[in-house]
Amino acid sequence: MSLQFSAILAAIFAIALVPLTLQVGIKRVSTGIFFGDGGNKDLARRRAAQSNFLDHVPLFLVVFALCEMNGAGPPVLFGAGGCMLLGRAFHAFSMLATDGTGNSRAFGMILTLLAHLGVAGYLLYVLL
Numbered sequence: 001m002s003l004q005f006s007a008i009l010a011a012i013f014a015i016a017l018v019p020l021t022l023q024v025g026i027k028r029v030s031t032g033i034f035f036g037d038g039g040n041k042d043l044a045r046r047r048a049a050q051s052n053f054l055d056h057v058p059l060f061l062v063v064f065a066l067c068e069m070n071g072a073g074p075p076v077l078f079g080a081g082g083c084m085l086l087g088r089a090f091h092a093f094s095m096l097a098t099d100g101t102g103n104s105r106a107f108g109m110i111l112t113l114l115a116h117l118g119v120a121g122y123l124l125y126v127l128l
Contacts, residue, residue: 005077006065009085013057016088020050023096049095053088056112060084063119070126080118087111 023046028034037044064084068077091108094100 001069003065003068005074005081006061006068009064009081010061012085013061013088016092017050017053017057020046020053020092024050045095045100048100049092052091052095056116057084057088060116060119063116063123067119067122067126070123072122072126076118076122080115080122083111083118084115087113087115 024043027040027043027046031038031040031043033040033043037047064077064080067080087108087110089108090104090111094102094105094108098104
């Protein structure tokens with residue numbers, strides 16, 4: 001069984017993690033803070049963007065792949081995958097390009113949670 005959609009989405013998210021990680025590393029080197037955030041708000045925000053990504057993407061990809069394995073078609077896969085991609089992009093942009101308090105961060109989280117609910121709901125519907 002091919003998990004083509006899941007593999008493509010996993011590759012995109014793996015690539016997306018690189019700039020998030022680099023943002024943290026660059027700030028660590030420039031500030032000399034190599035553990036924690038040292039009270040530096042910019043470093044704390046960068047770390048939060050990276051960790052929030054890591055909080056949501058791995059489980060989503062597992063459930064997404066299970067949906068694909070259980071017959072989810074392109075509308076479900078593109079809908080949920082697109083929602084998660086946009087959600088993560090809006091959240092990261094808000095955390096890295098602004099002070100993180102704007103509407104784009106909330107919008108990103110809403111899209112992220114809708115994507116989680118979409119794949120979980122589909123899987124439960126199909127299996128129950």
